[in-house]
Amino acid sequence: MNTNKDYVIPFKGYKTGVHELEFPIDDALLESVGDEEMIGSEAVAKVTMTKGASLLTLDVTVSGEVTVECDRCLDPLRLPVEIEDTLVVKFSEDEEGFDGEVLWLNPADAELDMREWLYETVLLALPYQRVHESIEECNPEMVERFKIVSEEEFDRLAEPKSTIAEGDTADKLAELKRRLEEKN
Numbered sequence: 001m002n003t004n005k006d007y008v009i010p011f012k013g014y015k016t017g018v019h020e021l022e023f024p025i026d027d028a029l030l031e032s033v034g035d036e037e038m039i040g041s042e043a044v045a046k047v048t049m050t051k052g053a054s055l056l057t058l059d060v061t062v063s064g065e066v067t068v069e070c071d072r073c074l075d076p077l078r079l080p081v082e083i084e085d086t087l088v089v090k091f092s093e094d095e096e097g098f099d100g101e102v103l104w105l106n107p108a109d110a111e112l113d114m115r116e117w118l119y120e121t122v123l124l125a126l127p128y129q130r131v132h133e134s135i136e137e138c139n140p141e142m143v144e145r146f147k148i149v150s151e152e153e154f155d156r157l158a159e160p161k162s163t164i165a166e167g168d169t170a171d172k173l174a175e176l177k178r179r180l181e182e183k184n
Contacts, residue, residue: 007032007118011089012110014051021047025062032120037126040067044079045118056089056112062122072131073138073148083125087117140143 007023023029027045043064050057062083070077088102090114095104098117105112132138 007115008111008113009049010111011048011049011051011056012047012061016051016053016159018092019049021049021089023114023118025064025066029115029119030147033115037123038066038068039076041065041122043122045114052129055112058087058089060085060087060118060121062118062125066122066126068126068130069131070132070138072135073142075132075139077130077143079126079130081122081125083121085121 007029009021021118023045025041025045027040030038030041041064043062043066045060045062048059050059060083062081062085064081065078067076067078069075090102090104091107091109092104093106096106097104103112103117136145
């Protein structure tokens with residue numbers, strides 16, 4: 001079982017240069033951050049840390065799978081995860097925290113805990129809508145329970161929508177634009 005220390009980089013102990021590290025992104029990580037979004041995870045984060053005199057650059061590649069609930073049927077859904085990201089760590093006595101681009105640490109700090117950053121990076125890489133590719137893969141009992149429209153209505157709703165450039169909509173927009181231009 002992983003401990004919180006499994007995700008800590010004691011960067012003060014590394015010499016200047018490039019270092020290869022690897023972190024599991026598994027159920028133990030999800031449990032340690034108190035995750036409620038993912039059911040499980042089987043992924044690995046490979047980190048190439050470049051330590052300079054005044055900053056750290058961590059090039060991170062995550063690959064594997066995570067399990068979440070299907071938004072449609074609530075059954076487990078396995079999603080592939082492939083992420084490449086970079087974390088830049090700078091040191092300052094004035095600033096601390098993550099500003100979205102740079103993680104600021106106090107110069108007295110000797111280690112970097114990667115748990116939250118790895119978790120959030122994976123979470124943000126997941127699709128907004130998490131559903132099985134086909135409704136046939138969903139739990140039929142749950143799909144039936146949530147069905148509030150008839151089969152015909154569902155099929156009609158599933159048809160592709162027309163674009164603005166089609167039919168009367170484009171004509172109406174052109175007429176509206178012409179009227180606005182006349183007023184000005």
